[in-house]
Amino acid sequence: MKEKDKNYLSAVIYLGNEKDSVKTFLEMLTQCLEERFEHYELIFVEDASQDGTEEEVRAYLAAMEAPPATTIVHMSLRQSLELALNAGVDIAIGDFVYEFDSMQMPWPPQLVMEAYEACLEGSDIVAVAPKRNRGVFSNLFYTLFNSSSGSKYPLRTEAFRVLSRRAINRVRSVSGRAPYRKAAYAACGLRLRHLEYQGEAAGSNEALRFSRALDSLAMYTSLAFKISLGIALFMMILMLVAVVYTLVVFLGPFVNPSPGWTTTMLVVTGGFSGVFLILAVVLKYLSLLVELVFKKQNYLVESVEKIT
Amino acid sequence: MPYDKIIIGAGLYGLYAARFCGRNGQRVLVLEKEAAPFLRATTINQARLHMGYHYPRSLSTAKRSSDYFERFVDEFKDCVCMDFEQVYATSSTFSWTDAGAFCQFCEAAGIPCEEMPVGRYFRPGMCDGAFLTREYAYDAALLRRKMMEDLAALPGVQLRFEEEVTGIEEDGGDYRVSTSKGQCEKAPFLLNASYASVNQVGDLLGFAPFSVKYELCELILCEVGLPLRKLGITVMDGPFFSIMPFGKTGLHSLTSVTFTPHLASHEPLPVFPCQERTGGVCNPHQLANCNDCPAKPESAWPMMDQLARKYLREEFGFQYRGSMFSMKPILTASEVDDSRPTLVRTLHDRPRFVSVLSGKINTVYDLEEVLL
Numbered sequence: 171m172k173e174k175d176k177n178y179l180s181a182v183i184y185l186g187n188e189k190d191s192v193k194t195f196l197e198m199l200t201q202c203l204e205e206r207f208e209h210y211e212l213i214f215v216e217d218a219s220q221d222g223t224e225e226e227v228r229a230y231l232a233a234m235e236a237p238p239a240t241t242i243v244h245m246s247l248r249q250s251l252e253l254a255l256n257a258g259v260d261i262a263i264g265d266f267v268y269e270f271d272s273m274q275m276p277w278p279p280q281l282v283m284e285a286y287e288a289c290l291e292g293s294d295i296v297a298v299a300p301k302r303n304r305g306v307f308s309n310l311f312y313t314l315f316n317s318s319s320g321s322k323y324p325l326r327t328e329a330f331r332v333l334s335r336r337a338i339n340r341v342r343s344v345s346g347r348a349p350y351r352k353a354a355y356a357a358c359g360l361r362l363r364h365l366e367y368q369g370e371a372a373g374s375n376e377a378l379r380f381s382r383a384l385d386s387l388a389m390y391t392s393l394a395f396k397i398s399l400g401i402a403l404f405m406m407i408l409m410l411v412a413v414v415y416t417l418v419v420f421l422g423p424f425v426n427p428s429p430g431w432t433t434t435m436l437v438v439t440g441g442f443s444g445v446f447l448i449l450a451v452v453l454k455y456l457s458l459l460v461e462l463v464f465k466k467q468n469y470l471v472e473s474v475e476k477i478t
Numbered sequence: 479m480p481y482d483k484i485i486i487g488a489g490l491y492g493l494y495a496a497r498f499c500g501r502n503g504q505r506v507l508v509l510e511k512e513a514a515p516f517l518r519a520t521t522i523n524q525a526r527l528h529m530g531y532h533y534p535r536s537l538s539t540a541k542r543s544s545d546y547f548e549r550f551v552d553e554f555k556d557c558v559c560m561d562f563e564q565v566y567a568t569s570s571t572f573s574w575t576d577a578g579a580f581c582q583f584c585e586a587a588g589i590p591c592e593e594m595p596v597g598r599y600f601r602p603g604m605c606d607g608a609f610l611t612r613e614y615a616y617d618a619a620l621l622r623r624k625m626m627e628d629l630a631a632l633p634g635v636q637l638r639f640e641e642e643v644t645g646i647e648e649d650g651g652d653y654r655v656s657t658s659k660g661q662c663e664k665a666p667f668l669l670n671a672s673y674a675s676v677n678q679v680g681d682l683l684g685f686a687p688f689s690v691k692y693e694l695c696e697l698i699l700c701e702v703g704l705p706l707r708k709l710g711i712t713v714m715d716g717p718f719f720s721i722m723p724f725g726k727t728g729l730h731s732l733t734s735v736t737f738t739p740h741l742a743s744h745e746p747l748p749v750f751p752c753q754e755r756t757g758g759v760c761n762p763h764q765l766a767n768c769n770d771c772p773a774k775p776e777s778a779w780p781m782m783d784q785l786a787r788k789y790l791r792e793e794f795g796f797q798y799r800g801s802m803f804s805m806k807p808i809l810t811a812s813e814v815d816d817s818r819p820t821l822v823r824t825l826h827d828r829p830r831f832v833s834v835l836s837g838k839i840n841t842v843y844d845l846e847e848v849l850l
Contacts, residue, residue, distance in 0.1 A: 178780060209780040239781055257571075339602065339603070
């Protein structure tokens with residue numbers, strides 16, 4: 171028999187309304203981990219599941235001959251996938267931590283161990299992902315996100331991932347909180363690897379996807395900043411054009427406009443170009459502030475290599 | 479032979495009561511199930527002399543502990559390990575308290591607390607505050623020696639070991655206690671200082687049990703590297719851990735809120751699945767010693783080790799030396815505020831029956847008022 175791995179392993183599992191998946195999932199997971207590791211723990215994050223998923227989990231563990239160390243974290247009120255998994259990862263004590271967003275398994279079981287192997291081979295974050303993203307909305311979001319995040323690891327729909335302790339520490343020291351974990355992992359500067367499987371993505375457990383998507387775009391990409399700055403500058407230029415137009419009408423050989431038109435136009439257009447200029451400056455400052463507050467470390471190092 | 483008092487249990491509370499009464503010229507008999515004193519919870523625990531830091535959610539418990547702290551340290555200074563720094567820290571996540579609240583609490587309780595750089599002990603981001611405090615550890619072996627020496631000088635005090643209480647009956651103004659050795663003793667005052675067996679002894683007379691939850695706990699002993707040698711570290715207040723000198727033994731104890739308790743029983747009398755594997759020696763009416771039980775659980779060292787290393791910086795190394803197991807009754811009323819009052823309950827008057835239940839060593843002085 172192969173000697174078991176000495177690394178301590180934690181598996182953090184989100185408990186949504188997935189009663190029907192509990193048995194197959196836990197059977198597969200405990201078998202995989204039991205075979206490979208001397209010690210491991212399971213951490214369930216119960217986020218207001220209503221269909222008795224938690225009871226199902228308890229019943230399954232109670233029926234096990236030698237159940238592993240297990241913790242259930244009960245969230246006070248529904249907090250959604252992101253915060254719930256953050257809590258689970260915070261309480262995990264493992265050297266390596268699995269994050270399961272869902273207990274549905276559209277992926278083949280051997281990927282659990284393959285992901286761990288990939289982690290040992292030097293990728294601090296290994297994510298298992300379907301070949302195709304979840305749907306139209308996801309596709310659009312990831313395209314937008316990836317086009318403006320500047321990260322070398324494009325985001326995509328994922329099923330589960332393995333993190334090294336180093337990756338967890340890094341994410342914590344970079345941003346303290348991770349409002350969108352996937353993006354935080356991709357942006358933490360350590361090596362990330364995707365393992366692909368043929369097949370569909372699992373149904374999403376996440377509520378509030380749209381607002382989370384907007385928050386993430388604002389925080390991890392320069393997209394929102396670029397758009398708003400673009401609009402401000404565009405409006406400013408439009409107003410300057412109007413100033414020129416007013417002057418041309420006033421000085422030019424055209425029919426004189428009604429009295430007062432020129433003054434009014436100059437005040438309005440001049441004033442507004444000033445407002446948009448200030449807006450552009452404010453936007454720049456705001457983006458700097460976000461950057462400073464949100465990114466505590468100012469540079470990220472993947473590794474240091476001494477060559478001679 | 480008539481006694482003034484019979485005391486059940488030769489832990490610190492039992493022996494302290496015996497000494498107190500013996501010094502007042504009373505005739506006292508101590509009955510102990512084990513072959514020697516201090517073989518269970520008095521020895522098998524963190525050995526912490528509580529100053530109150532542990533109870534940031536219960537000012538009353540904190541104050542009571544700190545009041546008795548000085549007195550205990552004065553009286554038993556040779557049995558107390560004082561030459562180490564005790565650091566308390568508040569975890570950044572999952573803690574019921576934080577650095578600011580902890581500081582405020584120490585001030586209110588009037589106990590010293592000096593802020594330390596968190597990064598000196600902990601990995602980045604793990605704790606939001608670290609404080610140098612004043613707290614000591616007692617050495618159970620030395621304490622036992624001192625108590626036994628003191629008791630040897632008191633002719634009125636008699637200790638009998640390997641003698642279990644099997645029945646108690648009221649007999650006029652006395653209690654008649656029958657023991658496993660077929661003896662029968664009488665006294666008008668019975669002190670039940672049997673800690674984990676407190677409800678079992680009370681049950682012999684049909685008294686209402688203390689509302690407790692029983693936990694089978696593991697204390698891990700470690701050998702530590704130089705950086706930890708003169709240092710104790712406790713991470714508060716929730717599912718964390720503590721590593722601190724184990725008296726003057728040179729070893730450190732390692733305990734954690736999550737992994738120290740192995741099994742729990744919520745019945746009035748302790749019912750555990752492992753009792754079936756003891757061949758009847760241990761049952762809901764008689765608890766055997768968990769520490770030398772063949773059915774004791776597997777050590778939780780891998781988890782505790784992992785948990786402590788998750789928090790502590792690399793240089794604070796420690797290695798496993800061994801585990802000790804004991805049964806602890808935890809008052810169920812205390813889960814929310816985490817208070818640990820010492821309960822001294824007079825359950826019957828004339829003849830008098832008093833039960834004491836406390837989770838702390840230095841509040842032993844609470845006993846005096848009922849013994850007078």
